[in-house]
Amino acid sequence: MKVVVLCGGLGTRLREExxxxxxxxxxxxxRPILWHIMKTYAHYGFREFVLCLGYRGNMIxxxxxxxxAMNNDFTICLGRKSHIDFNGCHEEQNFQVTLADTGLESQxxxxxxxxxxxxxxxxxxVTYGDGLTDANISAMVEFHRSHGKLASVTAxxxxxxxxxxxxxxxxxxxxxxxxxxxxxxxxxxxMVFNRGVFDYIGGDDCVLEREPFERLAAAGxxxxxxxxxxxxxxxxxxxxxxxxxxxxxGAAPWKVWRNGVHAQ
Numbered sequence: 001m002k003v004v005v006l007c008g009g010l011g012t013r014l015r016e017e018x019x020x021x022x023x024x025x026x027x028x029x030x031r032p033i034l035w036h037i038m039k040t041y042a043h044y045g046f047r048e049f050v051l052c053l054g055y056r057g058n059m060i061x062x063x064x065x066x067x068x069a070m071n072n073d074f075t076i077c078l079g080r081k082s083h084i085d086f087n088g089c090h091e092e093q094n095f096q097v098t099l100a101d102t103g104l105e106s107q108x109x110x111x112x113x114x115x116x117x118x119x120x121x122x123x124x125x126v127t128y129g130d131g132l133t134d135a136n137i138s139a140m141v142e143f144h145r146s147h148g149k150l151a152s153v154t155a156x157x158x159x160x161x162x163x164x165x166x167x168x169x170x171x172x173x174x175x176x177x178x179x180x181x182x183x184x185x186x187x188x189x190x191m192v193f194n195r196g197v198f199d200y201i202g203g204d205d206c207v208l209e210r211e212p213f214e215r216l217a218a219a220g221x222x223x224x225x226x227x228x229x230x231x232x233x234x235x236x237x238x239x240x241x242x243x244x245x246x247x248x249x250g251a252a253p254w255k256v257w258r259n260g261v262h263a264q
Contacts, residue, residue, distance in 0.1 A: 007129040008054020022056040024129035029247035043257035044137040052102040052111040109206030126191040131233040132254040143225045144192035154190040155224040156231045188231040
């Protein structure tokens with residue numbers, strides 16, 4: 001089953017990092033956030049990826065073209081019969097990564113429409129290149145298969161950035177909750193689709209989260225997998241710092257993998 005990762009956006013709200021590189025290559029703990037996302041899916045046995053490239057997509061291509069050399073010791077023989085012998089192996093064995101140019105200006109739906117030819121199975125996974133979660137991907141897929149609809153999104157209840165204050169008419173604070181969890185649900189961007197979703201997607205200017213999702217919902221073909229655990233999207237420099245702090249202190253909830261081991 002293929003995992004489609006949307007990697008083409010400009011990342012304008014994280015300009016401190018994305019002015020010189022695409023957001024999926026912004027590092028958390030010394031590794032691109034894209035690496036963390038792929039490691040999460042691989043933990044559940046999903047190791048075939050299609051990356052939808054756009055802004056500075058060549059940098060993502062370079063990252064994977066040089067992956068073996070940058071993550072292994074190697075011996076190189078120079079000269080006319082030059083060759084490289086890699087000594088040892090990294091943990092990302094048998095990852096199959098398709099790097100697809102989906103246009104600089106394409107919107108999220110348009111990017112997915114452009115990679116249709118790379119999707120052979122009826123079911124495929126989709127996510128963004130800037131969000132991390134500890135959601136059980138296998139359980140998400142089983143939920144999708146159980147209801148028989150065309151699309152599933154993972155829904156979470158976000159944590160407020162601000163304290164919640166309850167006031168009476170005089171201004172007296174009756175209750176204060178620091179950064180409470182919201183009662184509403186939002187899409188976390190970890191999705192499971194059937195190929196029939198392509199029929200709801202238009203051209204390059206199609207925004208997945210607008211007309212396609214609205215039409216799928218109206219047709220009763222969109223379901224939500226509820227996740228009460230960790231989800232965090234890296235949209236701003238503050239969020240970038242927070243994710244790096246979690247990693248550096250050994251408190252990263254999304255690190256569900258163990259080296260050399262994946263869930264069945």
